[in-house]
Amino acid sequence: MATLNLSAVTKSFGATMVLHGIDLAVADGEMIVIVGASGCGKSTLLRIVAGLETPTTGHVAIGGREVTRLEPADRDIAMVFQNYALYPHMTVAQNMAYGLKIRGTPKEEIARRVAETAGLLGIEPLLARKPRELSGGQRQRVAMGRAIIREPKLFLFDEPLSNLDAKLRVQMRGEIRRLQQRLGVTSLYVTHDQVEAMTLGDRLVVMHQGRAAQVASPMEVWARPADTYVASFIGSPAMNLLAGTLAEGGAAVQLKAGPLLRFQDGPRAGGDGRPLTIGIRPEHMLRDGEALVTVALDLVEPLGSETVLHGKLANGEVLTARLPGMVPAVGSAMPLAIPAEALHVFDAETGRRLDS
Amino acid sequence: MEDALLARRALARQRWARWLAHAALGLGVLVFAFPIWITLVGSTHDAATIGRGDVPLLPGGQALENYATAWNSGGGTLRGNPAAGMLLNSAIMALLIAAGKIAISLLSAYAVVFFRFPLRMAAFWTIFITLMLPVEVRIIPTYQVIVNLDLFNSFTGLTLPLIASATATLLFRQFFLTIPDEYVEAAQLDGAGPLRFFRDILLPLSVTNIAALGVILFIYGWNQYLWPLLIINDRSMQTIVVGLAKMIGNGDSQNEWNTIMATAVLAMTPPVLVVVLMQRWFIKGLTETEK
Numbered sequence: 001m002a003t004l005n006l007s008a009v010t011k012s013f014g015a016t017m018v019l020h021g022i023d024l025a026v027a028d029g030e031m032i033v034i035v036g037a038s039g040c041g042k043s044t045l046l047r048i049v050a051g052l053e054t055p056t057t058g059h060v061a062i063g064g065r066e067v068t069r070l071e072p073a074d075r076d077i078a079m080v081f082q083n084y085a086l087y088p089h090m091t092v093a094q095n096m097a098y099g100l101k102i103r104g105t106p107k108e109e110i111a112r113r114v115a116e117t118a119g120l121l122g123i124e125p126l127l128a129r130k131p132r133e134l135s136g137g138q139r140q141r142v143a144m145g146r147a148i149i150r151e152p153k154l155f156l157f158d159e160p161l162s163n164l165d166a167k168l169r170v171q172m173r174g175e176i177r178r179l180q181q182r183l184g185v186t187s188l189y190v191t192h193d194q195v196e197a198m199t200l201g202d203r204l205v206v207m208h209q210g211r212a213a214q215v216a217s218p219m220e221v222w223a224r225p226a227d228t229y230v231a232s233f234i235g236s237p238a239m240n241l242l243a244g245t246l247a248e249g250g251a252a253v254q255l256k257a258g259p260l261l262r263f264q265d266g267p268r269a270g271g272d273g274r275p276l277t278i279g280i281r282p283e284h285m286l287r288d289g290e291a292l293v294t295v296a297l298d299l300v301e302p303l304g305s306e307t308v309l310h311g312k313l314a315n316g317e318v319l320t321a322r323l324p325g326m327v328p329a330v331g332s333a334m335p336l337a338i339p340a341e342a343l344h345v346f347d348a349e350t351g352r353r354l355d356s
Numbered sequence: 357m358e359d360a361l362l363a364r365r366a367l368a369r370q371r372w373a374r375w376l377a378h379a380a381l382g383l384g385v386l387v388f389a390f391p392i393w394i395t396l397v398g399s400t401h402d403a404a405t406i407g408r409g410d411v412p413l414l415p416g417g418q419a420l421e422n423y424a425t426a427w428n429s430g431g432g433t434l435r436g437n438p439a440a441g442m443l444l445n446s447a448i449m450a451l452l453i454a455a456g457k458i459a460i461s462l463l464s465a466y467a468v469v470f471f472r473f474p475l476r477m478a479a480f481w482t483i484f485i486t487l488m489l490p491v492e493v494r495i496i497p498t499y500q501v502i503v504n505l506d507l508f509n510s511f512t513g514l515t516l517p518l519i520a521s522a523t524a525t526l527l528f529r530q531f532f533l534t535i536p537d538e539y540v541e542a543a544q545l546d547g548a549g550p551l552r553f554f555r556d557i558l559l560p561l562s563v564t565n566i567a568a569l570g571v572i573l574f575i576y577g578w579n580q581y582l583w584p585l586l587i588i589n590d591r592s593m594q595t596i597v598v599g600l601a602k603m604i605g606n607g608d609s610q611n612e613w614n615t616i617m618a619t620a621v622l623a624m625t626p627p628v629l630v631v632v633l634m635q636r637w638f639i640k641g642l643t644e645t646e647k
Contacts, residue, residue, distance in 0.1 A: 003437070022481070050541075071544070072544045072545045073546070079541075079545050084538075086555055087542070088561065099545070102547045
């Protein structure tokens with residue numbers, strides 16, 4: 001168990017800059033999820049922490065010890081790989097024991113820890129099997145076991161659930177979280193799946209083009225996204241982003257689509273006419289209210305308890321809404337209300353969040 | 357009525373196709389097997405029968421005597437060499453070549469695939485272009501080198517020039533390239549150094565490939581003719597393929613065809629045994645990868 005500190009970590013491959021200076025302080029026992037679209041640098045960051053890549057500049061410290069130039073094996077970490085990377089010619093027990101064996105752990109000690117870890121993960125009946133005789137979920141567990149058995153200071157997860165089917169993914173997600181909390185080991189978890197990110201992390205690092213767009217708790221990221229990228233990346237369906245301008249001396253926004261919305265949480269800086277981007281989550285849209293817009297529906301997705309509507313506003317902007325219950329069929333136009341209390345205000349040029 | 361007729365026609369066509377396939381297969385077997393059959397039959401008659409120019413198609417009664425002669429003393433009173441010793445020499449040579457080739461190409465492929473060092477690709481291409489230089493092309497300089505090194509008439513001289521192998525290096529390189537990077541990284545995290553990784557993970561994964569290549573290389577080594585002919589003139593070190601050819605005289609005296617054919621059968625047996633015994637591994641190595 002330990003803290004993890006990244007300071008100004010950058011990485012370039014030739015002329016391509018993949019990471020533009022990442023700072024991150026992870027507390028002891030904390031689970032940090034690094035989330036972002038593919039190519040945002042999240043895997044590179046994890047590999048730098050693992051020691052599989054060396055940062056171009058910057059430092060990595062685990063438990064206060066500078067490890068930037070150390071070999072992966074000397075960092076006291078364990079990693080769960082996307083495709084598990086279990087050695088195919090070794091049994092489950094041998095796979096789990098391999099790292100300990102190399103470190104010269106006594107045989108009885110290895111046997112004890114294998115049994116203990118297998119018990120923890122419920123894989124005792126599988127110990128004598130080869131990886132190819134296991135199902136995806138079982139392999140996943142063994143890969144976890146191989147990481148746990150070493151009792152490392154830091155767990156690294158590289159999209160460990162992406163090869164599982166949807167149902168198993170939900171189940172394993174819960175198991176990983178429970179296990180991590182029980183063992184209390186500091187963890188870094190990389191994923192592109194925002195649901196995984198929201199449910200697993202104590203805090204999220206939302207990565208975008210090699211930068212940490214936001215580092216905050218899942219609810220904070222959801223409720224107060226730092227910029228338009230985070231706003232549209234976290235949450236499903238994605239947040240609606242509508243163009244508007246500042247009005248009434250900063251107290252309201254004039255949407256291009258029509259309505260004037262008064263800010264409920266206080267005025268924003270800047271003169272009237274300052275271009276803004278207004279975010280509104282689909283699930284916050286209402287059937288009726290004060291600020292009405294007319295949506296020409298082009299797709300209706302009934303999900304049972306609720307319905308997702310996709311359509312266009314009169315000025316051509318796209319709008320998505322998630323409403324409870326049943327909703328009219330495609331082709332019809334429908335009035336929907338934008339509640340002023342659920343607005344997110346962003347600067348139209350920089351995309352940064354504007355608070356009152 | 358109509359359908360019954362169609363069904364009958366379909367059946368007839370299938371039967372005809374099956375017959376044709378079997379006829380083609382049978383012909384193929386005949387073409388390959390007939391010379392071997394002649395050899396087998398020839399090894400069971402006395403010298404006179406074959407010497408007369410008859411080619412018997414059915415086995416005779418001299419089998420035991422012929423094989424005993426071939427094994428113990430060899431045919432052709434002056435030229436003959438006991439097959440037992442020559443088989444042993446061939447076996448040593450073929451095993452040394454196969455083992456040596458596999459060892460050296462495993463290591464060079466490992467270096468080329470898993471390590472980054474200056475001139476890595478240059479090294480690989482240098483190995484690769486030696487594919488264009490078979491033993492026969494470089495035989496005179498090679499001979500010169502071996503003689504200068506005083507390795508004439510030795511197993512080292514016999515096998516060393518045949519061991520450097522681009523083919524095997526290339527095959528192992530291709531196989532290593534299919535091994536996911538995650539294994540390497542997992543091993544790194546487990547604390548396995550390069551040699552540990554090679555021994556504990558890469559070698560076990562390559563077992564089927566090694567077996568398949570071993571079979572091919574053993575036969576390649578066993579069948580070597582030109583190089584052993586040049587580098588060995590000590591009778592006690594003669595290999596069976598060379599010895600067999602030397603048993604056939606230049607026409608000054610009668611050839612003991614019965615003993616020659618018995619020796620030929622003996623010379624064929626070890627490669628056949630290797631293929632038969634290793635068949636399961638051999639096919640596995642050529643067709644499937646354990647990942």
